[in-house]
Amino acid sequence: MEKDYFLLEDGKKRIETKFSENGWLTIYESNSEDIDDQSTVFCTLISNKKLEETEDKYSWPFLMGSEGKPSVFGDNSYKVNAEEGIEPFIFYRSFNLPEKYVTYFDISEEFILYFNLYEKAKDKKNRKFYFIDELGHLDEVLIVEPKSIKVKLRYLKEYITLKEMHFVVCFEFMRLSTELPTEWKITNIDKTTKSSNHTYNHLIRHVSEKKQSWILGKVFIHPNKEKKSHFDFGDSKNEEFIIGFDNDGEEILEDCSETDGNHFKVTYFKKEVLNKYYNEPTIYDVDGFSVGCKYFRLKIDNNVKDYVPVFLTNLRVLPHKEQLHWKQYNIQPQNNMNISGTYYKTMIEGNWAEHPETADLFFKSKYEEFNKKWEKKFGWRLYKPLSEKDKYLFTSLHKITTNNVKAFCEQTHTVVKLTIERLNEKELVRNIDSGVKGSIAKFEKFLESNSMVIPDLFEFLRNLQSLRSGLIAHSFSDSNKECRKALKYFEITDENYADVLEEIFVKSFYTFNTLEKHFKLDE
Known part of the structure; x- marks a missing residue:
């Protein structure tokens, strides 16, 4: 065993990074196979008041297995969470069946329902939860494994921000050694370290015939300063596109939201904008008048050889990510640019043209x-x-x-x-x-x-x-x-x-x- 390893320097680094890595936060971890090298990570949500009461203490605000489940008290009063101000995020479940003992973790149903997460499961101990965006893309949000649970941090931060709560990652690291080299000069300590993001105690002492290095504490994940939902409950964001030039020769940009007088403004795109859709024919279909999939249908003029004209306000039907795709192919209009005769007859005059033009x-x-x-x-x-x-x-x-x-x-x-x-x-x-x-x-x-x-x-x-x-x-x-x-x-x-x-x-x-x-x- 190396000196830094016994001193739990690796654990301290994880505390400094608040148990997050590459956008993921570890909220549960268990390593108990080796009696001389053990670690546990658990979590909970706490209110502002509870944070003030507990942030200076390195002890956990709950006992694992009693982390705030619904409870009935002596007077038959019922509480959703046993202790006020503490709300569980993961639930330890255990069942003593006749043939075997079963344990696993459930995730807060409120969190699952808020993001409408889609679950893929091999079994209760091996599950993944996905957020499905407006284009049907799956984004991993939760990974549940037998010895570890991780959540994507940006989703968690939004959740606790809207709930006006804090998230606490509780941790315990412990290592034992029968004999330490004298040149390490390790002495007993009982030191508590505090910051705005964590509080923990590092204890080094003799336990029976072994030397113990033990860290106990918690990390605080605070809500965002500004409330902002992953979902757009107001007007959707519309990108700006080129519709012409001003008197100084500068591009005139206008967003694609619908206003009085802009229904027949045209913006133009490189033909390459359609390659994305042609290259995935099982998802998208393209014809002379539109491009779309099960999530959107955009009216376009695909009857011009070298570019794609689109009425500006039609672009608002696209999800924002898709608007950004089109924006990178937006081109300046030229004097010889216009919509095709086929598109004009069909979409403006309402007379179906005999054939496409390209x-x-x-x-x-x-x-x-x-x-x-x-x-x-x-x-x-x-x-x-x-x-x-x-x-x-x-x-x-x-x-x-x-x-x-x-x-x-x-x-x-x-x-x-x-x-x-x-x-x-x-x-x-x-x-x-x-x-x-x-x-x-x-x-x-x-x-x-x-x-x-x-x-x-x-x-x-x-x-x-x-x-x-x-x-x-x-x-x-x-x-x-x-x-x-x-x-x-x-x-x-x-x-x-x-x-x-x-x-x-x-x-x-x-x-x-x-x-x-x-x-x-x-x-």
């Missing part, structure tokens, strides 16, 4: 529309439905906003998956030579059998397939001859990935239009 949204719209028309004509779909696990691909399909090869590869893969790989080969070969191999070849033979020869279309499809086949970890294989031909066909460089993907979208819905016209699907 290539990606137009492709998705035509894909579904064409497939329905084809099925009505032939009784089967040209493109088979995606499997359940692949449905997110259609949702997440979008044009890319930067020349990012990874994003280009992912979106190109999706286009191939939706078109070439979903061709209904079983139906295509019903009336053609069954010896034809490959979905593209079968599709070509099917069209030829219906008096339709379009070599340019199949040159595009084969090169698109080759491009997909040549992908290796978001790059292109130099050893793949067909891939090299595809790179040349699409004239791909490191600077034009976004433009090439646009071309792929355009040629794909041209395919739908050509087939639609030849087979007279609108008749």
Whole structure:
């Protein structure tokens, strides 16, 4: 045993940090396996009056196991807490069952209910409690383990602030040693240390044939100076966004709260603002007129190629964290910026536009529309439905906003998956030579059998397939001859990935239009 260890210097450091680390406060701890090295941490809430009575005393204001439970007194009077001014935060529970003895800790139900904490439990001794925010994100608040309980300090501080109480972490550290080196020069002490945040006594003495080092005391967690709730009971905070310029050329910022005369003010965002939502298609969905999830739905104009216009007051539907996401992509308006004709017809005039204006949204719209028309004509779909696990691909399909090869590869893969790989080969070969191999070849033979020869279309499809086949970890294989031909066909460089993907979208819905016209699907 080292000298500092016997002198409980590690325990003193924890006292100085008020048992908090990385935003978490230890409110229960038990280490009693080693009779010569034991520690206990417990807690309670106390009133202002009780704080004044006990802050100079290092003794605990309660006995563990009798920490303020509901009590009935001799005159049959009932009290929620046995001692006035002391309120338990954790409850020691014990049950002497016939087959075994069961113990565990419960947490103050008032605290759980105040934050509406969600519990995940392996068993009573292993539980976690989460706060669920306005976007459905889970934030750990309480961790209950067999030998330890921790609470996130900012939640506890809000709770005791609103209750106008103080939180007391009570502690006891004790170490015993049969023999101490004489050069340590350790003598008996009985010293009490006080500050505004703690009071404790350090006792060193002989106990039987051992030397004992013992610290007993408590740390005070005081409420915040200002009452502030985790929940917003008043008007929600709305961020400011750029709506124009003043006469000096400075940006004009206005918050998105609704006022007279600002309903049709427009603010603009980089297209990249939507990447967050496209990248999580199981949570969010994006179309030409909105982006949303189960927690919010924001009206947007997603029909413009290079930016996203939004009516300023629409942004107020977003939770504050989400407003901050949009704010970082807010851009200055330019003279040529405006909302799209599609958005104007639909959202302002109330006349539903026929099609979206951007290539990606137009492709998705035509894909579904064409497939329905084809099925009505032939009784089967040209493109088979995606499997359940692949449905997110259609949702997440979008044009890319930067020349990012990874994003280009992912979106190109999706286009191939939706078109070439979903061709209904079983139906295509019903009336053609069954010896034809490959979905593209079968599709070509099917069209030829219906008096339709379009070599340019199949040159595009084969090169698109080759491009997909040549992908290796978001790059292109130099050893793949067909891939090299595809790179040349699409004239791909490191600077034009976004433009090439646009071309792929355009040629794909041209395919739908050509087939639609030849087979007279609108008749």
